Amino acid sequence: MAFKRSKKHEQSRRAHAITRTITAVAVAFTFNSTPSVGTALAKTLTQAIVVKAVFRKCEAGNRTTCVVDGDTLWIRGEKIRVADIDTPEVSEPKCASELALGRRATDRLIELVNQAPFQFHAWPARDKDRYGRKLRVLIRNGKSLGNILVSEGLARTWSGRRQPWC
Template sequence: MRIHILTGMSRAVWLFVPLGVVFFATCPAAADIVQPAYRRCGTGPRINCIVDGDTLWNDGVKIRIADIDAPEISQPHCATEKALGERATLRLMELVNVGPFAILAWKNRDQDRNGRKLRVLVRNGRSLGDILVSEGLARTWAGRRQPWC
């Protein structure tokens, strides 16, 4: 029979990992810190994923980021719009995966004509849409779409 003696780091892992599991399972504040990872939407269920630079799914709800307009990637009017739309999509994915953010209601409208919830994504008091605008990947929403070509 072999006897394994835990020393150094392996002892620490065996002592603290179970404590961490108990902590996260019993501490409500710790559970609030956990955020789902967002990926590009594919063919499977759309729970937490990015459609394009101004649309995502959060907990199975389709959300249109209400304070911006990003270039289209599904039906672009030119190659420039498609390329910029891809960059906006990837950047939005980066922004939502950096850390927790709030999803806030948009003025007096709950949803758009396509049934998407109209929301603003905010982290530390700043709109994630404003970040996309400041980087030239989206425009501030002006009430209607503008051409990108």
């Protein structure tokens, strides 16, 4: 049995899609137009917290300060989603190439967060994603760590929704 959505629901869904696209384009332009975080976005990023810790890959059980995958980590017991990027999945990949690239992104994020202290800032659009992860941008010396992963081909700039990697 097919479920028919109302016209109002479809209009609302389209409006949200347009808003997500505009936000993604603005963020992509800001993060990719210069090697450092743009001044306008930097002013909207609030709640800067400096993180200095030793990160490792997360294992079952203890998830206090560790990296889950290329865009998710735990910091001081809080699950964080790197808000400005999307990386391939490692827990439920759709193909072997996604798993391989996801593992490389995970390893590289571990390297980046362990190189030196960094700040994480609240995402201006909203505080948490639908899974309850806090949305944050990781910044060191004015540069997004997520943008480094994008420049190395290990991630995509977040577009407002996941795109297939296979």
